[in-house]
Amino acid sequence: YIHIGGDECPKIRWEECPKCQARITRLGLKDDAHSTAEMKLQSWFVQEIEKFLATKGKKIIGWDEILEGGLAPSATVMSWRGEEGGIAAANMGHDVIMCPAGWMYLDGYQGDAKLLPVSIGGYRPLKHVYGYEPVPAAIAEDKRHHILGAQSNHWGEYNYSTADTESDAWPRMMATAEINWSAPERKNYADFEHRLNNQRVRLDGHGVNYYIPLPEDVGAPSCNFVAFVDSAVMNLKTTEPVARIVYTTNGKTPTPKSTEWTGAQTFTRNTTLKLASVLPQGRMSDVRTITLEKQTLAPAVEAAEKGIKAEYYKGMRRTVAELDGLTPDETETVAVPHASKYRVPDYREVYDQDFCSTVLTGFINIPEDGVYTFSTNDELWIDGNWLISNEKDNHGTARKFSRSDRSVALAKGAHPFKMVRMGAIFGGFPTQWEDMTIEIRRADALNFELMDQKYFF
Known part of the structure; x- marks a missing residue:
């Protein structure tokens, strides 16, 4: 054949x-x-x-x-x-x-x-x-x-x-x-x-690196940076029936002899939680590290302007620092991040002239006091803090299915945000293939939702 x-x-x-x-x-x-x-x-x-x-x-x-x-x-x-x-x-x-x-x-x-x-x-x-x-x-x-x-x-x-x-x-x-x-x-x-x-x-x-499930969050997408105001309840599972979960809270890497996780636990202070699944023969999964951080609600501000300012920088660039001091080739105002331009549809071939980095600035509208988890494949700042960085976390791999989600405690009202998408290919995946989007999830919600018009001023 x-x-x-x-x-x-x-x-x-x-x-x-x-x-x-x-x-x-x-x-x-x-x-x-x-x-x-x-x-x-x-x-x-x-x-x-x-x-x-x-x-x-x-x-x-x-x-x-x-x-x-x-x-x-x-x-x-x-x-x-x-x-x-x-x-x-x-x-x-x-x-x-x-x-x-x-x-x-x-x-x-x-x-x-x-x-x-x-x-x-x-x-x-x-x-x-x-x-x-x-x-x-x-x-x-x-x-x-x-x-x-x-x-x-x-x-x-x-x-x-x-x-x-x-x-x-x-x-x-x-x-x-x-x-x-x-x-x-x-x-x-x-x-x-x-x-x-x-x-x-x-x-x-034979030295084969076969898959061993990591400890996962129960009832919601897993997140490795968990903010809380009073306390955080962590409920974890492993999908491997014969495995057990071991963990540490002292910063040390867990071993098969570390404390066994037996059920949901409540945390009231800053903690670094390290966990792994262990098979009966002692083989362990990779270690999952969860940072739990006690926060006060970041105060809201008055939204200084309506709409989201979009700045477009044509050409291929891979790091946020490369945009410093540059004048945008084009600017406009959009209602939501996914309304910004320069996306190549249908996963078509991306040519040099298609690459464009985009900077969005404006205000998000938080509906009520609480802890919110954000998810995006781009770079995201809220209240001037660099909350999500795929650039720092993902070491050149494809920027899709965000693995850099983080939560933050926010008061009801307006909070300034900045979002940056670099125009480049990371790990074989051109960023121009996807819209710029932010997803949001309250701490007590099971699923993310797309941040649409109601979340922006």
């Missing part, structure tokens, strides 16, 4: 390409109820490649997009955009490898995204991967032999170390193996989980 790809070909570009349109005309390709002429052009090209490789004694494998416009006769399909492509191909008599992204992509999160290294997104814990059935019921019984099996895919654009790659892969690869060789009626996740720790010991022997 030779895998020819065939995925994510931009048909909208082909619609505008004179050479593509000339080829479509020459081949006599026409739109019909099922396929556009551009889809048929891809099908023609795939079949040409199939014929060429057949002369070399090879068969082709392609992603499920090769179904568009008609499938090459001997092609094997990898179904990644869901199960539908694999079901259709198998029912047509083609061999299929099932790897739907919703189950089998190991570059998704295994735990709380606020605590883990950045990923492409999605939530695919071990139990979810194990729960996948490679032979969908929608495939005709006499066609089910065309399902060759399931495959896990792992795209590494957001893995910046071998340790990160191994943590994404293991132990979910073991779940992939078992769902391939086990009949549906023999699958039992509780039994698999029970056997898993012996396999972890084997991985220890």
